[in-house]
Amino acid sequence: MGLIAEIIQQIIFGMVMGCIYALVAICFVLIYKGTDIINFAQGELVVLGAFIGYSLRVTFQLPYWLVFVLSFILSGFLGMVMEVLIFRRVIGKPHLNSLMASIALGMILRNAIGKIWTFDDLNMPPSFSDSMLKLPLGLVISPLFIGIIAISFGIMMIFYLFLNKTKTGISIRATSQNMTAAKLMGVSVSYVSSMCWAISAAIGSIAGILIAPLLVLNVGMFIIILKAIVAAVLGGFGSLPGAVLGGILLGVIENLAGVYFPAWIKHVFSWIVLLVVIMVMPQGLLGAKKIKKV
């Protein structure tokens, strides 16, 4: 296999993880824009969704399309419950409170998931066949990869239409621009906040179910998912197209780094990218420069 072919192959592998990063980065950005909270429990929400999917698939033996629909609804409901119980109370408080609240929620979720299911590793059955297909130039790809990329882009398209065409989507955008003005225009801010959490948890669960067969499904998976925050920063926190771009870019960069650097660098490479991005261009790729007002 030639050098070019090998690079293309690695880019395809990177795209798969990149799509998952992009989905989770969208969740980060959505909650940040809608409620001004950075949700450090997002990784745990993804893991929770994956475990729900595992139960539906393995214990109840449901077909995969039903697994996706049911875990989307169930996780969305759970996300809404978390918002009503916890995060509605910290909106508008200092960032420190909401950050710590999400970290506390993460601790609770991690240990609750471990207690309800298991702390051990599980093998998630893949949603599509994971046998490799041969392509010209010696490239390989499996239906699972194609499925992950296709479903991710499908969700992004639906999400885009949702934000731009539906009333709820427009009120989310209005709230993210100016919470006070949105309130005055009759937008229910608490409804928007609930919806943001519900959608984040729901999209997170899909991401979790998709990626779990490629990783090992266990509670510790949240730390891998948390790298999506790097994608969000890379794209410029607060920009949804930026989150998608940043996610895919991060997946590809990380995978290429894994090939050309020692293995341990791969684990932390995205965090090194994050430090560099924050020091060199804090506004990210597509984010607007923030001007502080007194």
Add this chain to the structure above:
Amino acid sequence: MNFNWNKFLYFALAIVLFLAIPFLFGKYFVFVLSVICIFIVVSIGMNILTGYTGVLSLGHQAFFGIGAYTVAIVASRIEGFPFLIGLLMAGSLSGMIGYFMGFAALRTSGVYLTIATLALGIIMEEVFSEWISLTGGSAGMAVLPPALGSIRFDSSTELFYLISFITAIMFFFAVNLIASNIGRAFVAIRESEISAQSYGISLVKYKTLSFAISAFYTGVGGGLYAYLMKYVAPIDFNIHAGIQFVMAVIIGGLGSMLGSILGAIILLVLPQLFGGIVYWQQFFIGVVLLMIILLLPEGLSGGYYRLISWVRHRLQKRKECV
């Protein structure tokens, strides 16, 4: 100037009682007290950065680890290495890295900075477990007991005296630092960076200084931890450790020295209430943390001060009625 004999007697009595602790209680209790002392040092460091300067760090486990490994390496390579110099080295090295982290702090603020510190913590954990020639990798390395020439601090009692003495010094310095110009500059930056700048407080100078001092404290705490545990491994310096440090100051109370002490004690005592089952401990600590954030955002020390002022207020009212 008249010398206050009463105050002196109380002080002397407190010191004598303190010195008597190892003879009154068992070995385990003394060990737990030593761990609490180390946590107090770390949470003072956290509080200087998070409570007084208003920067939330999720990467202090990196500074803790740098301190611990510095001590572990010098103590195991050089026979009878003076522990005071070892601890100073631990503090200075992590203080230096904290100083550079402070420059990142100038580029961004708020949550971005928290994410950057998180990144530092994760990177350093990987460095600890991969730089095998220096740190022994994930198997960890043994630490020789603190020494000063030929004197060795071997037993838990000696270690307890050593650690509590250093904790007292660190506490004394922190209280004075907070009351000084520097401490007031930190608080001004916390309240508003822009208005602090307009009063002539240099962000470059004080934010990096706050990071450096905070990292210094955490590094010294890490050094003491290495001496006490006699063993260091990367698993002690993962992200969960960093979250614990933040929890200590949030539960204890931000921007309060009493809070640092309360937080350190609570964080070590609380898990014991839920038996030896780790996930129940973690689960309930999460619940307690959430309750504190929602119901008592100023932490336990804030609640304590509020209670005191409420009681005083009631007493005064009663006097007026009589």
